[in-house]
Amino acid sequence: MSDAPEESITRRIFVRTGIAAAGACYAAAMGYPVFQYLAAAAQKAEAESAVKEVILNDVEKLPAPSALMFKFGGHPALLIHHADKSWTALSAVCTHLGCTVEYDPHQERIACACHGGVYNPHTGGNVSGPPPKPLTLFHVVVADGKAVVSRV
Ligand code: FES
Numbered sequence: 732m733s734d735a736p737e738e739s740i741t742r743r744i745f746v747r748t749g750i751a752a753a754g755a756c757y758a759a760a761m762g763y764p765v766f767q768y769l770a771a772a773a774q775k776a777e778a779e780s781a782v783k784e785v786i787l788n789d790v791e792k793l794p795a796p797s798a799l800m801f802k803f804g805g806h807p808a809l810l811i812h813h814a815d816k817s818w819t820a821l822s823a824v825c826t827h828l829g830c831t832v833e834y835d836p837h838q839e840r841i842a843c844a845c846h847g848g849v850y851n852p853h854t855g856g857n858v859s860g861p862p863p864k865p866l867t868l869f870h871v872v873v874a875d876g877k878a879v880v881s882r883v
Contacts, residue, residue, distance in 0.1 A: 791876045
């Protein structure tokens, strides 16, 4: 009879330890996929930001005014051939909430259909609507039918 309390305490400690171990295993099982997902996303973002230049072929076929949508480091971008034959390249990711913007040659503007944001197609400047800042402008050189688009 005298060692019944000790046995009870030992059993209590054993049960608590078992529950803690089960909890740790559960947390590891739930956390590992999340860790894998976040690590892959960080790796992808790093690879995308490492892209410094994109070369687009046959751009002489792009009538003026019109635009070509392309990927720059995994994100949508626009190469615009203006009516005055000049060229502009900019990010097509709206600075408001990240929708993809489109060039409107008839109104000579870049518009975001999500919330009505409007940008200047020459500078990327935010003209009206909710976008808080300009589109990212890229450096573009067109020669021999190729456009070399790079980060400014
Ligand atoms: S996401 Fe473009 S205006 Fe809101």
